[in-house]
Amino acid sequence: MENIKKVFKEGGDMTKNIGKYILAGVIVLFLLVFMLKIYVIVDPGERAVIFNKATGNLRVTPNEGFYFLVPLVEEPTVYDVKAKTYTMSIMALEGEIRGDDSLQALTSDGQTVLLDISVRYHPDIDNLDKLHRRIGIDFVNKIIRPQVRSTVRMIVSEYPVLDVYSGKRMRIQSEINKGLGDSFKKSFIICDEVLLRNVQFSKDFQQAIENKQIAQQDAQRMKYVLEKQELEKRRKIIEAEGEAESLRLKGKALADNPALIQYEYVKLLAPSIQAIVTDQNTIFNFSDFIKDKKK
Numbered sequence: 098m099e100n101i102k103k104v105f106k107e108g109g110d111m112t113k114n115i116g117k118y119i120l121a122g123v124i125v126l127f128l129l130v131f132m133l134k135i136y137v138i139v140d141p142g143e144r145a146v147i148f149n150k151a152t153g154n155l156r157v158t159p160n161e162g163f164y165f166l167v168p169l170v171e172e173p174t175v176y177d178v179k180a181k182t183y184t185m186s187i188m189a190l191e192g193e194i195r196g197d198d199s200l201q202a203l204t205s206d207g208q209t210v211l212l213d214i215s216v217r218y219h220p221d222i223d224n225l226d227k228l229h230r231r232i233g234i235d236f237v238n239k240i241i242r243p244q245v246r247s248t249v250r251m252i253v254s255e256y257p258v259l260d261v262y263s264g265k266r267m268r269i270q271s272e273i274n275k276g277l278g279d280s281f282k283k284s285f286i287i288c289d290e291v292l293l294r295n296v297q298f299s300k301d302f303q304q305a306i307e308n309k310q311i312a313q314q315d316a317q318r319m320k321y322v323l324e325k326q327e328l329e330k331r332r333k334i335i336e337a338e339g340e341a342e343s344l345r346l347k348g349k350a351l352a353d354n355p356a357l358i359q360y361e362y363v364k365l366l367a368p369s370i371q372a373i374v375t376d377q378n379t380i381f382n383f384s385d386f387i388k389d390k391k392k
Contacts, residue, residue, distance in 0.1 A: 134168070134172070134173070135166050135167075137158075137163075137164050137175070138162075139158050141161050142178060142179040143161060143175050144222060145157070145175045145176070146173070146176065146229040147171050147172070148171065148174070149171055150171070150172060156226070157226050174229060174234055176220055176225060176228075178220050179219060180219045182215050182216065183216045183218065183242070183245065184214070184215045184216075185198045185200050185212075185215075185245065186214075186215075186295075187199035187297065191213075200246060200249055200250070202249060202254065204256060204261055206258055208257075208302050209298075209299045209302075210261055210296055211297040211298075212249060212293060212297075213293075213294040214245065214249060214273075214292065214293055215292040216241065216291050216292075217288075217289040217291075217292075218281060219286070219289065220236070220286055220287070221286060224285040225285070228285040231285075232284060232285070236284065240286060244280045245277065248276040248280060249273055251276070252269060256269060258302065266293060269293065277291060
């Protein structure tokens with residue numbers, strides 16, 4: 098009887114030991130999974146570049162999902178391949194860098210302009226392994242920001258300040274888009290769109306523009322005054338010429354017909370006067386004179 102109890106006791110101890118071994122195995126497996134990185138999860142809009150330390154090769158996950166790794170041999174780097182916007186702005190909380198991060202550039206006429214610019218881009222998925230090998234995960238600071246600053250400054254330097262502000266702004270934006278597209282492509286990045294959102298001048302140039310506008314308004318006002326004076330002058334000349342011509346014609350008519358003097362004199366007299374005594378002691382009848390004149 099005692100032997101039977103002893104057997105059951107030894108069996109129970111063995112069962113307990115097996116349970117301990119299983120628990121230890123689970124813990125070891127758990128540590129292997131989470132500490133040795135034997136898998137990688139790729140979320141939507143992402144791709145993983147997996148580097149094999151043994152061979153030096155790179156492979157890119159074709160889609161999102163769960164991928165197993167060779168422990169201690171394969172190392173994953175996850176890239177966000179969705180379209181993103183990099184903004185450089187004078188507004189403190191709008192750009193990637195806090196504070197005034199507007200892009201300062203010189204125009205062809207030596208004026209300083211401050212530009213707010215946004216660039217939409219995404220990594221070239223088909224060449225993600227090349228991007229990882231040659232540039233790395235920090236391509237925004239290595240490529241995006243310096244290329245934007247360099248390209249924008251180079252293109253703006255070819256235009257005078259007023260073209261940058263208004264006249265050829267869309268053309269400049271288009272050239273920046275093309276320039277960044279070419280430079281990004283060499284670094285395996287796609288430039289989707291460039292937005293030249295705001296242009297500001299230096300305070301001195303703003304004051305100069307205001308002064309110029311005031312001067313132009315004054316000049317326009319003076320031009321109007323001078324044109325008005327010139328028109329008034331011409332009117333008076335024409336009026337004087339008309340009066341002179343009228344006097345000439347009247348003089349000629351009087352020379353041809355002296356009796357017109359008496360006729361003009363009679364027209365100026367009051368209607369109630371019918372006759373006057375001349376200095377030759379004769380009575381001059383207006384009615385008879387007017388009748389004779391009409392005949």
